[in-house]
Amino acid sequence: MVLLNIFVVALGSKTFLDHRSAGFLVYLSSDVEGNANRYILFDIKEYDYGNNYNPATGIYTIPYDGMYLVHARVYGRDKDATHFITVDGTAVTYTKGYDPGNIYQFASTSIVLHLLSGQEVAVEPTFSETIDGSTS
Numbered sequence: 001m002v003l004l005n006i007f008v009v010a011l012g013s014k015t016f017l018d019h020r021s022a023g024f025l026v027y028l029s030s031d032v033e034g035n036a037n038r039y040i041l042f043d044i045k046e047y048d049y050g051n052n053y054n055p056a057t058g059i060y061t062i063p064y065d066g067m068y069l070v071h072a073r074v075y076g077r078d079k080d081a082t083h084f085i086t087v088d089g090t091a092v093t094y095t096k097g098y099d100p101g102n103i104y105q106f107a108s109t110s111i112v113l114h115l116l117s118g119q120e121v122a123v124e125p126t127f128s129e130t131i132d133g134s135t136s
Helices: 013-017
Strands: 005-011 023-027 044-049 059-061 066-077 083-087 090-095 104-115 120-125
Touching (some): 066 083
Antiparallel strands (some): 005 023
C-alpha cells in the first residue's frame, strides 16, 4: 500500500489536442521526520512523464501551461499529518490532519490550478513528527 504520494496530471483541451502529457506519482520508501527538509523528498517514482520531478529537492517543475490536478496524501505518526501544497514556495492549500487520540493520522488534499511552465509544486509538512513511509 502506498502511504504517501503526490501526483500532477495535466488537464485541458490544449494538452489533449497536442498529445502532450504531464504527470507523476511518487511516494516514500521509508519513514522520515516531518521537519527534516522544507519539502517532503519522495524517493520512489512510480511514473514521471517528462522527468520533471526532482527527488533531491521534492519539487515538480511544471512543463506546460495548463490546468493541473494536484493531490497530496500524508500519513503521519505521533498524531499529525498536517501539510501544505506549495507553488513557487507559497502555500496554495492547507490540510489539517491532527488527532491527539490516535498514534497515526492521515490527511489528503486536492486542488485544480492553472499553472505556467517553470512553476514549482511541492508538499511541505507543518509538523516535526514522523511521516509514515512504510509500504505495509
